[in-house]
Amino acid sequence: MGGREKRVAVLADAAIALIAESGMRGLTHRAVDVRAGMPTGTTSAYLRTRQALIEAVVRRLADLDRADIAGHDLPGGTPSVPTGPPLSPTDLDRLAAGIAGVLDHWLSAARTRTLARYACLLEAVHRPQLRTILEHGVVLRAQAEDLLTRAGAPDPRRRGHRFVAFVDGLLFDRLVGAGALSAPAPGTPASRADLTEAVRDLLRALVG
Numbered sequence: 332m333g334g335r336e337k338r339v340a341v342l343a344d345a346a347i348a349l350i351a352e353s354g355m356r357g358l359t360h361r362a363v364d365v366r367a368g369m370p371t372g373t374t375s376a377y378l379r380t381r382q383a384l385i386e387a388v389v390r391r392l393a394d395l396d397r398a399d400i401a402g403h404d405l406p407g408g409t410p411s412v413p414t415g416p417p418l419s420p421t422d423l424d425r426l427a428a429g430i431a432g433v434l435d436h437w438l439s440a441a442r443t444r445t446l447a448r449y450a451c452l453l454e455a456v457h458r459p460q461l462r463t464i465l466e467h468g469v470v471l472r473a474q475a476e477d478l479l480t481r482a483g484a485p486d487p488r489r490r491g492h493r494f495v496a497f498v499d500g501l502l503f504d505r506l507v508g509a510g511a512l513s514a515p516a517p518g519t520p521a522s523r524a525d526l527t528e529a530v531r532d533l534l535r536a537l538v539g
């Protein structure tokens with residue numbers, strides 16, 4: 332990562348923290364300068380418009396999400412799940428634990444980023460040019476389709492799409508919904524075990 336890329340990443344991280352705290356309305360160039368500890372005008376120099384600033388945030392979120400997935404037992408990450416067909420029930424259990432680890436991380440250490448991601452997703456509804464944040468979901472759906480194909484699930488394309496939607500709903504519910512009140516505290520073994528059970532039940536239901 333070059334000097335400019337590093338500086339933009341620092342600014343994007345500051346912007347992510349602001350969005351998580353105050354929503355999109357709290358995102359201004361001056362506020363990012365202050366949050367990043369940079370001289371006034373730094374953000375404007377690197378990201379001249381609000382549009383450019385939001386796009387930098389979206390790209391940063393996608394990059395960090397990919398890094399998280401690569402660090403867990405998921406496709407593209409630690410190769411604990413075999414790369415070729417078929418997948419056994421044991422493989423699916425291991426996969427569920429890997430997905431649960433990512434979700435628990437996004438609910439605890441990376442909670443700020445998760446809040447910002449949902450804010451950007453809502454913003455993308457009104458700004459088609461921000462739809463790049465949705466492209467990551469396309470990749471996840473393709474991976475889910477491949478996994479369910481290897482597990483012998485019927486109609487793996489449709490079920491793969493549903494799997495990603497269900498998991499995203501589980502994440503949202505644990506973040507801001509009723510599930511946040513009844514589930515174990517994020518970042519604990521109990522939370523990871525509970526999420527693993529939920530994802531494992533979903534995988535087994537989809538595989539049939």
